[in-house]
Amino acid sequence: MGPGGAGSVSAERLAAELQMFGLDCEEAAYEKLMELCPLYRQTEDQLVAELVAFSSNTGRVYLTLENLHSFENEFLIKRIAKARHSAPKKDSGPPGVWDIVSIQELIDVEAKEETLLNSYATPSKGSQKRSVSTPETPQSKRNVSAARSPHLLFSPSSFSPSVTPSQKYSSRSSRGEVVASFGSTQGMSWSGKGGGGPLSVKVLDAARALTGNYKSMFQKFTDIREVLTCRIEELGCELKELHKIEAFSPISVPAQEPITLLGQIGCDSNGKLNSKSVILEGDREHSLGVQIPVDLSELKEYSLFPGQIVVMEGTNTTGKKFIATKLYEGAPLPFYQPTEEDGDLDQRMLLVACGPYTTSDSITYDPMMDLISVISRDQPDVCILLGPFLDAKHEQVENCQLTISFEEVFRHCLRTIIEGTRSSGTHLVFVPSLRDVNHRPVYPQPPFSGLELPKEDKERVHFVSDPCILSINGVILGLTSTDLLFHMGAEEISSSSSASDRFSRILKHVLTQRSFYPLYPPFEEMSIDYEHFYSYAQLPVTPDVLIAPSELRYFVKDVLGCVCMNPGRLTKGQVGGTFGRLYISRQLANGERKSPCTAAQVVKI
Numbered sequence: 001m002g003p004g005g006a007g008s009v010s011a012e013r014l015a016a017e018l019q020m021f022g023l024d025c026e027e028a029a030y031e032k033l034m035e036l037c038p039l040y041r042q043t044e045d046q047l048v049a050e051l052v053a054f055s056s057n058t059g060r061v062y063l064t065l066e067n068l069h070s071f072e073n074e075f076l077i078k079r080i081a082k083a084r085h086s087a088p089k090k091d092s093g094p095p096g097v098w099d100i101v102s103i104q105e106l107i108d109v110e111a112k113e114e115t116l117l118n119s120y121a122t123p124s125k126g127s128q129k130r131s132v133s134t135p136e137t138p139q140s141k142r143n144v145s146a147a148r149s150p151h152l153l154f155s156p157s158s159f160s161p162s163v164t165p166s167q168k169y170s171s172r173s174s175r176g177e178v179v180a181s182f183g184s185t186q187g188m189s190w191s192g193k194g195g196g197g198p199l200s201v202k203v204l205d206a207a208r209a210l211t212g213n214y215k216s217m218f219q220k221f222t223d224i225r226e227v228l229t230c231r232i233e234e235l236g237c238e239l240k241e242l243h244k245i246e247a248f249s250p251i252s253v254p255a256q257e258p259i260t261l262l263g264q265i266g267c268d269s270n271g272k273l274n275s276k277s278v279i280l281e282g283d284r285e286h287s288l289g290v291q292i293p294v295d296l297s298e299l300k301e302y303s304l305f306p307g308q309i310v311v312m313e314g315t316n317t318t319g320k321k322f323i324a325t326k327l328y329e330g331a332p333l334p335f336y337q338p339t340e341e342d343g344d345l346d347q348r349m350l351l352v353a354c355g356p357y358t359t360s361d362s363i364t365y366d367p368m369m370d371l372i373s374v375i376s377r378d379q380p381d382v383c384i385l386l387g388p389f390l391d392a393k394h395e396q397v398e399n400c401q402l403t404i405s406f407e408e409v410f411r412h413c414l415r416t417i418i419e420g421t422r423s424s425g426t427h428l429v430f431v432p433s434l435r436d437v438n439h440r441p442v443y444p445q446p447p448f449s450g451l452e453l454p455k456e457d458k459e460r461v462h463f464v465s466d467p468c469i470l471s472i473n474g475v476i477l478g479l480t481s482t483d484l485l486f487h488m489g490a491e492e493i494s495s496s497s498s499a500s501d502r503f504s505r506i507l508k509h510v511l512t513q514r515s516f517y518p519l520y521p522p523f524e525e526m527s528i529d530y531e532h533f534y535s536y537a538q539l540p541v542t543p544d545v546l547i548a549p550s551e552l553r554y555f556v557k558d559v560l561g562c563v564c565m566n567p568g569r570l571t572k573g574q575v576g577g578t579f580g581r582l583y584i585s586r587q588l589a590n591g592e593r594k595s596p597c598t599a600a601q602v603v604k605i
Helices: 011-020 027-039 044-058 065-086 100-110 116-120 141-148 150-154 221-242 366-378 406-420 484-489 502-513 530-536
Strands: 178-183 201-203 255-267 278-282 291-295 302-304 309-316 322-328 345-354 382-386 427-431 461-463 468-472 475-479 493-495 545-547 555-559 562-566 578-586 597-604
Touching (some): 011 027, 011 044, 027 044, 027 065, 201 461, 221 255, 221 309, 366 578, 382 475, 406 427, 502 545, 502 555, 502 562, 562 578, 562 597
Parallel strands (some): 291 322, 345 382, 382 427, 427 461, 475 545
Antiparallel strands (some): 178 597, 201 468, 255 278, 255 309, 278 291, 468 475, 555 562, 578 597
């Protein structure tokens, strides 16, 4: 088919041309392209060539039906009309025969090369011409040049058309400032051995850990109910033995004497839990899952949240309302007992950072490069990096403004970290996040997979799940990138005669409920597979250190003998954030347990 004749369009040739130039399009857009070829008398390669020019100017690599309308109205018609004006005049046929191109030529002549859209648009300030790009995807000359130069995409500071570094981040003045401390930190140099010496970094009970993808979104309500019921029964047995309770009573049977109930805290409506909306859902064995409203007026102190498994003592004279007088909360698990296989652990330095690793106004990864510089300088023995590495909530990700795929950006990000820390010898532990746009958004979340590591990095780079129990020579770390502090803090209610710290209360709930995520129903952004939740999101022991990053304020504190840290996020909007560092040390010895975390700090990047 020539430009001047008609003929059939080859779908195979059109697809091959699109693939050659790396252009992807949705099915509806592909059908539209099949129509545009004969309509504008273009061959497949000519039309794709115009598309390449269009995508270079606008940065739209993935073609949608809406993009093709813009391509046709603002680009294709004007380019073809201009080409016909510059071409030698030929006898185009008998007078009175018109096609869409010749009609557009007349319009362009009358409008003096201005399109109809420009005629009706309101001029912007300081300019009488409407920008070619849409407000959602503005394109500057610098952006276009970056899109035309694929080699620039793989430099440390250009993963997207917006290659301008964040001004607020680069102008920060509090670099390296210590904002929170724990233990004896005065005079410490904060330098590690770069992973040298006998150091074992592994997942605790690796044979039962989550190591790969699994089928999700197939769970039934009965399966969820079974998991919740099993948790109530298991923790109920522990509480019964701990508090020497003779027996639990059924919820719905009236009783004039004080009784003891086992159940799960819930809310009587879809709203937020408050002191007047608390209900107790009984266990299956004694109460058959029956619910009853709870009166908290007789309790002097309490801290409750939906999904919490509790034992309550009180009266139920009518069988329709339970007046609680005493509350038994959960009990923490024992700490891990190191074995001779774990060996001794002299003082080691850990560095902990949580994404995003870019500012909200740019994807230049400057904060990540600064963190790599800190690792190279301090040479920590283990560096724990929690996602998101490519944040699904980033504006440029949400608007699909990246010039390469999400997976390519992510792989380059990890490759930069691994290669940038190779000389230091630091062990790297990567923990995924539900906000990682390239990863499976299901909880528990499997480790990152499909990444080929060089031979020299296989021993020091570890990909783990979210959540995860990590052992460093017998020192146990609980790791999660899920913002459980924010999720539980939004639902927890409490009453206390003395001032209490909400962070400590929430972390105490996590340890005593023996779960990385005891909240039920979960936060609206959470997608939980409860069958795997029961297997992989429960605490097997009380960790020595719990890393729980959050949008809330950073801290380091001791809760029930466990050192809990919120290192904050490496970036907070357009400004720099914080990261954490710890010293751990343990010697095999008999006697009273001492916390292996000797010192910790939260530091501004």
